[in-house]
Amino acid sequence: MPDVFISEEKTKSSKLKSSKTKPFFVEPKESERHRLPGHTHNPLAAFCYYPDFVRFVNADPEEKVVLLLRRHPITNLQWLVTAFLMLLAPSFFPIILPYELLPPGFQIILPLVWYLITFAFILEKFLSWFFHVNIVTDERIIEVDFFNLVSREITDANIDQIQDVTPRVVGSIRTFFNFGDVVIQTAASIPLITFEAVPNPDKVARILRESRIEEEQEKLEGRVR
């Protein structure tokens, strides 16, 4: 017997259901990528959705980078202030040290050595920020970490090994600038991968969730690489 009356609620819920069955994660075309929110051409960006050019060690030729993340730029404020004070410090040398008592040669070399140390400090801090990245590809998540100038660590886990994703925004500064940690529990040998102080943690969590669903669909359809 045909339905004479279908309540509005029912039609709404059926619409919702149909929208849920739509594929969540559709890879955008090359031309569409530039219009995506979060896509940027800035190589210093902390959040880049479908970056144009990213290559990393041990990448599969067919692997596509979905997301490139760094710590939020505001996290650099502390060392930037320190660097600024270090740059100003030589102006105060004559007040602090018995500068006139030093031979003229030392009066020239001392500030230069100080500026060299400052340069090294800035370079080290910048490099450790720039190269400490989290990458989400269509196949896995990767964390590249340079602790200092002489040690590095690369951790990765397959997308289908992700068990739980928790975005964590704690504190007023993090809430104001919308950045935080994304804690990822995996079934890989390293059970916990943390994307530290990344911008838009909720978006990152959503993208990871969508990637997982896409990966599961690929498995069901037998499209797994």
Next chain:
Amino acid sequence: MENFEGIAPSVFTIVKIAVWIFLLLYILFAGVVIKQIRVMTETLEVGFEKQIKVLGIVHFLLAVIVFLLSLVVL
């Protein structure tokens, strides 16, 4: 007073040698930084490698210049 004048130059000589040793070690450190930048850029490429390599080389050259200057001035 004579004794103090006699001691002072030797103190500065020691400091001078210490500064040279420090700057030589600093040049070595700057070399390590260049090597590390190379390793980093091989690990990850995002299209900003050239500028970072230039920064590393500038840092190394500055270290060499300061060392040479210290040889002349001190």
